[in-house]
Amino acid sequence: MSETPAIELRKINKSFGPVHANKDIDLVVKKGSIHGIIGENGAGKSTLMSILYGFYQADKGDIFVDGQKVTIPDSKAAIAMGIGMVHQHFMLVDNFSVLENVVLGAEDSQLLAGGLTRARSELKRLEDEYELRVDPDALIEDLPVGLQQRVEILKALYRSAEILILDEPTGVLTPAEADHLFKILEVLKNEGKTVLLITHKLREIMAITDTVSVMRRGEMVATVETEHTSMEQLAELMVGRSVLLRVDKKPAEPQAPVMEVSNLTVTDSRGVQVVKDVSFEVRAGEIVGIAGVSGNGQSELLETLAGIRSATTGVLKINGETIDLGTSTLDAADMRDKSMGHVPEDRHRMGLINSFTEYENSILGYHRDPAYSKGLLMDLSVIKKNAVDEIEKYDIRPPNPMLKTANFSGGNQQKIVLAREIERDPEVLLVGQPTRGVDIGAIEFIHRRLVEMRDAGKGILLVSVELDEIRALSDRVLVMFDGRIVGERGANAEEGDLGLLMAGVDTNSKSLEGGVQ
Amino acid sequence: MFEDFILILDSTVRLSTPLLLACLAGLYSERSGVVDIGLEGKMLGAAFGAGAVAYITANAWLGLLAGIAVSVSLGLLHGFASISNRGNQIVSGVAINFLAAGLTALLGQTWFRQGGRTPALPEGGRFGDIVWPFAEQIREIPIIGPIYAELFSSHNILVYAAFLAVPLTWWILFRTRFGLRLRAVGENPAAVDTAGISVTWLRYRAVIACGILCGFAGAYLSIAQGAGFGVNMTAGKGFIALAALIFAKWRPASAMLTCLLFGFLDAVAIRMQGQELPGVGEIPVQFFQALPYVLTVILLAGFIGKAIPPKAAGIPYLKERS
Numbered sequence: 001m002s003e004t005p006a007i008e009l010r011k012i013n014k015s016f017g018p019v020h021a022n023k024d025i026d027l028v029v030k031k032g033s034i035h036g037i038i039g040e041n042g043a044g045k046s047t048l049m050s051i052l053y054g055f056y057q058a059d060k061g062d063i064f065v066d067g068q069k070v071t072i073p074d075s076k077a078a079i080a081m082g083i084g085m086v087h088q089h090f091m092l093v094d095n096f097s098v099l100e101n102v103v104l105g106a107e108d109s110q111l112l113a114g115g116l117t118r119a120r121s122e123l124k125r126l127e128d129e130y131e132l133r134v135d136p137d138a139l140i141e142d143l144p145v146g147l148q149q150r151v152e153i154l155k156a157l158y159r160s161a162e163i164l165i166l167d168e169p170t171g172v173l174t175p176a177e178a179d180h181l182f183k184i185l186e187v188l189k190n191e192g193k194t195v196l197l198i199t200h201k202l203r204e205i206m207a208i209t210d211t212v213s214v215m216r217r218g219e220m221v222a223t224v225e226t227e228h229t230s231m232e233q234l235a236e237l238m239v240g241r242s243v244l245l246r247v248d249k250k251p252a253e254p255q256a257p258v259m260e261v262s263n264l265t266v267t268d269s270r271g272v273q274v275v276k277d278v279s280f281e282v283r284a285g286e287i288v289g290i291a292g293v294s295g296n297g298q299s300e301l302l303e304t305l306a307g308i309r310s311a312t313t314g315v316l317k318i319n320g321e322t323i324d325l326g327t328s329t330l331d332a333a334d335m336r337d338k339s340m341g342h343v344p345e346d347r348h349r350m351g352l353i354n355s356f357t358e359y360e361n362s363i364l365g366y367h368r369d370p371a372y373s374k375g376l377l378m379d380l381s382v383i384k385k386n387a388v389d390e391i392e393k394y395d396i397r398p399p400n401p402m403l404k405t406a407n408f409s410g411g412n413q414q415k416i417v418l419a420r421e422i423e424r425d426p427e428v429l430l431v432g433q434p435t436r437g438v439d440i441g442a443i444e445f446i447h448r449r450l451v452e453m454r455d456a457g458k459g460i461l462l463v464s465v466e467l468d469e470i471r472a473l474s475d476r477v478l479v480m481f482d483g484r485i486v487g488e489r490g491a492n493a494e495e496g497d498l499g500l501l502m503a504g505v506d507t508n509s510k511s512l513e514g515g516v517q
Numbered sequence: 518m519f520e521d522f523i524l525i526l527d528s529t530v531r532l533s534t535p536l537l538l539a540c541l542a543g544l545y546s547e548r549s550g551v552v553d554i555g556l557e558g559k560m561l562g563a564a565f566g567a568g569a570v571a572y573i574t575a576n577a578w579l580g581l582l583a584g585i586a587v588s589v590s591l592g593l594l595h596g597f598a599s600i601s602n603r604g605n606q607i608v609s610g611v612a613i614n615f616l617a618a619g620l621t622a623l624l625g626q627t628w629f630r631q632g633g634r635t636p637a638l639p640e641g642g643r644f645g646d647i648v649w650p651f652a653e654q655i656r657e658i659p660i661i662g663p664i665y666a667e668l669f670s671s672h673n674i675l676v677y678a679a680f681l682a683v684p685l686t687w688w689i690l691f692r693t694r695f696g697l698r699l700r701a702v703g704e705n706p707a708a709v710d711t712a713g714i715s716v717t718w719l720r721y722r723a724v725i726a727c728g729i730l731c732g733f734a735g736a737y738l739s740i741a742q743g744a745g746f747g748v749n750m751t752a753g754k755g756f757i758a759l760a761a762l763i764f765a766k767w768r769p770a771s772a773m774l775t776c777l778l779f780g781f782l783d784a785v786a787i788r789m790q791g792q793e794l795p796g797v798g799e800i801p802v803q804f805f806q807a808l809p810y811v812l813t814v815i816l817l818a819g820f821i822g823k824a825i826p827p828k829a830a831g832i833p834y835l836k837e838r839s
Contacts, residue, residue: 055711055836076713091708093701094828104701105712107694115694155712 004067006031006163006194007052012061014047021047023218025061029163029211034185034195036205036226039215040238040439041410045198046088048215049165052196053085054078065163079105084156085165090148094141098134098151099123102158119158126157130187146177153184164188165196170204174293175467175499182208202231202245203468214238239440249451251491252475254283257317258459259305259340259428264314264325266300273312274300276483282428282459287450289474290463293502297483298463299345302432305461306342307335308350319427336365341421345432345463351417354406358396359387361405362420390419395445411442418446422453429453432463447473467498523663525784530672531742533780534679535560535734535751539758540765540772541679541686542730546592548690548767549723550703550829554610555595556731557755558617563588563735565621568635568746569628571642571739580642580740581675585732591617592728593721600720603833614755622748633748635739644673644741673741675733680773682730687769699723703827706834716834734758760813766824779809 005028012025021044029035039045050056052063054072063070065081072078078085092101099119108115123136134143134150143151149169156164166185170178185195185208197209205212206226213223214237222237236242259282266275275297282288292298303309304325305316311325318338323330332342344350352361363372363383372383387401394415396408405413414434421429431450435443450473454460464470470477477489479501487501500506539556546553566587571580591613598609625633649670656666690696698719702709706716734754739746761779765771786805793799816824 053711054713074713075711079713085711087711089707091705091711093704093708095704096701100697100701101708104697104708105714107697110694112692112694112697 003031005029005064006066007196008064008067009048009052010062010064012048012051012063013059014044014051014056015059020218022051022058025215025220027213027220027223029194029196031194032189032192033210034189034197034208036197036199036209036212037215038199038202038205038212038234038238040200041437042217042439043215043238044218045215046167049085049167049196049198052078053083053165079159079161082160082162083165084159084161084163086149086152086156086167086169088168088171090145090152092140092148092151095139097137097139098143098154099136101140101151102136102155106159122158123154126154130157130184130191132157132184145172146174146180149173149181150184161193163194163196165198167198168200169197170199170201172294174503175495176503178204202234205234206231216240235440241441243440243444247447247451247472249473250455252286252454254286254475255457256284257281258284258319259461260315260317261305262315262317264301264304264316265312266297266304266309266314267312268300274483275304275311278314278480278483278485280478280485280488282461284427284459285454285457286475287454287460287462287473289470289477290461290480291467291470291477291498291502292465292480294465296480296502298465298480299432301480302342302345302430302461302463305335306340306344306430307332332365333368336424336426339427341424341426341429343417343421343429343431343434345436347413347417352405352413354413355404357402358391358405358408358416359384359401361416362387362390362401364420366420366424386423390416390423393423394419394449409439410437411439414438414446415442418449422449426458428459428461430461430463433465434462435464435466435469467495467502471495471498519660520663521788523667525781525788527667528784528787529777529781530668530676531780532783533776534676535737535742535754536758536761536779537679537773537776538675538682538730538734538737539755540761540776541682541769542727542734543759543762544686544767544769544772545699545723545730546727547762547830548703548827549699549720550706550827550832550834551596551599551720551724551727552606552610552831553595553724553727554607554759555591555613555617555755556727556758557751557753558610558614559588559591559728559731560735560738560755561614561621561749561751562591562617563732564739564750565617565625565635565735565746567732567736568638568739569625571638572629572635572745575639575641577642577644577740581644581732581736584736584739585729588732588735589725589728592724592731596721596724599833600717600724603835606831606833618749621746625746625748635746638740638744642740643744644675646671646673647677673737675737675741678733679737683769683773690769695722700827703829706829710834710836720834757809760809763824763826764813764816767827778812782808 007029009025009027012022014022025048037045047056051058054075054077063072070081099116102123103115103119108118120136127133132150132154134147140148169181173181188195199205209226211223212226212234214221214234216238231245235245262279264275264278265273268274278301290298300309304311307330313326316323316325318340321338348354353364373379384401391399391401396412396415405416434446450460462473471493475491477493477498478485479487479498481502481504486504487506489498539560543553543556563584567580567584570583571577595609595613598604599606622633625635629635652666652670656662690700698709698714702716702719709719710716738750757779761772761775765775782805786802789800790802
């Protein structure tokens with residue numbers, strides 16, 4: 001235990017204007033361990049890692065690498081100290097080959113040829129040593145995300161990184177790909193490398209780390225041995241109060257269908273079919289979850305139903321009314337008139353106008369409603385009263401309707417959108433990624449609110465790439481892969497089963513061969 | 518007929534040269550992610566600088582250096598606005614075009630009092646044609662003779678420099694470390710930054726390379742092809758070069774072919790001036806002059822493959838604050 005730690009941070013401070021992102025952070029990372037750093041969005045994890053990787057400079061505090069006090073003025077210095085980072089958004093050049101991406105910044109000399117040759121043989125060696133197989137001549141844009149991430153890891157290893165930082169590495173991966181990544185991390189650890197894993201997923205921390213540090217609002221609140229802690233304890237440390245990780249709900253009592261979709265096909269602007277002959281129904285009083293890895297047609301499905309995107313063919317029955325989606329010209333406002341609420345997947349792009357105030361955003365899309373107008377003018381007193389009511393009911397903080405929504409946290413922004421859609425009392429609610437970038441406390445609230453709505457006899461279609469969320473909320477789960485619904489499972493579907501379906505493998509049909517890359 | 522054709526090709530080469538130099542200049546800049554609509558202004562500034570200095574010193578080489586200096590300075594201005602201060606690259610480029618158009622005319626008039634032109638160049642102030650060995654003897658051989666003597670021989674050194682710059686640019690772009698980084702920074706500057714390379718310095722180097730080539734292009738107009746600077750003598754060549762760059766999809770060899778095509782259209786236009794075509798009548802010069810733009814629009818509309826610019830072109834790089 002007296003071994004020099006791989007990394008030691010002492011009293012690290014960093015502010016961005018008035019925001020104190022890191023307060024007196026102390027951290028000791030043991031050599032050859034997998035050390036998790038967990039915390040909610042905005043807790044300061046990424047800032048801390050960016051300081052370690054030389055992307056930002058700390059305002060105050062000391063960094064020790066291998067017992068040596070160091071300053072890290074830029075990424076180049078971090079790389080030279082053997083620190084490698086796999087960013088959440090991959091730092092790859094899409095139209096370069098794997099080989100070119102690996103040598104970028106570590107080319108050996110002015111001419112490329114030598115560096116490329118060395119990289120090719122070095123990649124071969126790394127491939128054998130760590131089982132990181134990837135074709136060096138493939139273009140990045142042709143690779144699935146799991147392999148792109150592998151290239152990022154190879155980049156770090158090629159620069160002989162001894163300490164590897166991974167920032168939210170599983171966000172874009174299927175469960176199978178995530179498992180594979182964890183295996184790779186185990187191998188790295190066994191080879192003596194140190195791994196720092198940043199995540200907000202408790203499950204990953206429990207599955208793979210040796211030690212875990214918890215951050216909350218810019219402070220390091222605890223560092224514990226993973227085997228001596230539990231998910232509940234970590235969640236409490238992250239949020240600062242005890243939280244319910246499970247959604248409490250009674251079995252659904254589905255009634256008549258409120259929404260029926262048949263043979264829906266959607267083609268995107270490139271002319272590619274993104275939704276292929278999809279049919280399903282949503283009944284009153286149930287939550288239907290659509291699971292799938294991001295980019296398998298769920299977003300387009302949701303947008304089409306919401307009236308934002310047009311379909312090639314397909315029929316939608318909603319509240320008894322039949323609409324031919326292939327020929328209809330209904331837009332988002334028309335769909336709302338048919339009692340369909342929509343919580344879009346990306347609240348910044350489609351849900352809110354962040355330079356508008358909270359009360360303006362609270363009627364966005366419903367601003368034509370006569371209840372909110374006096375003749376040609378907006379009835380501001382009614383609108384503001386409505387906003388104040390929603391703020392209270394949804395515990396939106398800070399409780400100030402005059403504030404621009406840009407100044408609210410992710411969780412509170414999401415509550416503003418949810419309040420707006422749910423309070424119009426639609427028969428059907430389309431919900432996309434309701435808890436993306438939302439802290440645990442708000443997740444708990446949002447989930448409860450959706451279940452309440454279901455119990456009030458409404459139909460909910462939930463699209464989420466978070467498998468945990470799908471499993472926690474859904475009464476039925478549909479899995480989308482490559483634009484098709486490839487399977488349906490009940491309320492208590494197994495995670496592994498769903499994971500395979502998400503990768504296009506149906507265990508019921510027993511075609512498991514070789515698994516997924 | 519064959520002689521005519523050779524003559525048209527000969528003038529194609531002469532007319533393509535400034536386009537090619539400016540197009541390759543734009544290639545360096547845009548491949549690094551800095552959109553450069555100021556090629557025109559830089560060329561014009563360089564033409565003036567070259568013309569003025571070549572007149573005063575009676576030395577074409579000093580003229581060329583002066584042209585490069587002016588063009589690089591304008592490039593650095595563009596860099597300062599759009600790289601260091603993350604300004605809008607189009608606005609900065611347009612500003613440089615106005616600046617060059619105004620300043621050259623103003624300084625030209627103040628210094629030389631000839632309506633903004635520079636006086637005719639003295640002996641030595643101009644790049645002369647280089648006649649290849651045995652050109653006169655071989656000229657009489659059919660086919661090969663004229664091709665050798667007219668098409669290959671008897672151009673000034675900047676013409677050869679322009680065409681040599683094509684393989685050189687390809688080699689730099691795809692065979693050197695600088696080229697790899699240049700291409701990377703135009704696609705994903707964050708990847709370059711996290712690899713420990715300075716995005717700013719890399720883009721500045723690209724802008725300087727662009728300035729040097731624009732300097733060649735401008736000098737060619739005033740002290741190689743022409744014999745002095747004339748007001749607004751670039752006459753939109755910078756914009757045609759930009760169109761050629763898009764048409765060539767930011768690739769060196771295609772850039773050369775495109776510039777030759779555009780130069781050829783120009784040569785034909787000059788040749789056809791006042792001539793009747795059987796069955797068609799006289800074709801207006803404007804038709805040929807418009808063709809490069811028309812072709813580029815057709816390309817952009819997606820009829821001849823797709824022109825995908827470097828992904829980060831036009832976007833100032835800012836470290837994201839997470």
